[in-house]
Amino acid sequence: MPKGIKRCPECGSDIGAAAKTCYCGYKFYKFKTTRVKGNEVDWKTLEPGDKIKLVSEDRWVKDDKNVRVGHRGVFDVIEVTDTGLVLHNIKGCCFQEMATLKSSVGFERLPPKIVKIKCK
Numbered sequence: 001m002p003k004g005i006k007r008c009p010e011c012g013s014d015i016g017a018a019a020k021t022c023y024c025g026y027k028f029y030k031f032k033t034t035r036v037k038g039n040e041v042d043w044k045t046l047e048p049g050d051k052i053k054l055v056s057e058d059r060w061v062k063d064d065k066n067v068r069v070g071h072r073g074v075f076d077v078i079e080v081t082d083t084g085l086v087l088h089n090i091k092g093c094c095f096q097e098m099a100t101l102k103s104s105v106g107f108e109r110l111p112p113k114i115v116k117i118k119c120k
């Protein structure tokens, strides 16, 4: 098959590799999850029932030290509190602290990045 061409598994047509939909209506890209908007979402705008992905752990940062702690993965939002999120996934419930904190020895805690996702 020439470069830049792909074949539709439904009707057998050869179409451009960049095409998302075949002439027959077959969709080449079926994502289980899609990003709702942009990349990061402000956690305060989340609501119970939203599905999110923590794309990075919390980090404790001081000078060149960078300690990763906390959670990663896809979660359901159970509750949004003043300081963070109550989350749930197959492993159970957890609380994701979202405030920026400073420890007594000079580490600054940075909250994780959150991406909101939508399941079809």
Ligand SMILES: [Zn+2]
Residues within 6 Å of the ligand: 008, 009, 010, 011, 012, 013, 022, 023, 024, 025, 026
């Ligand atoms: Zn087709």
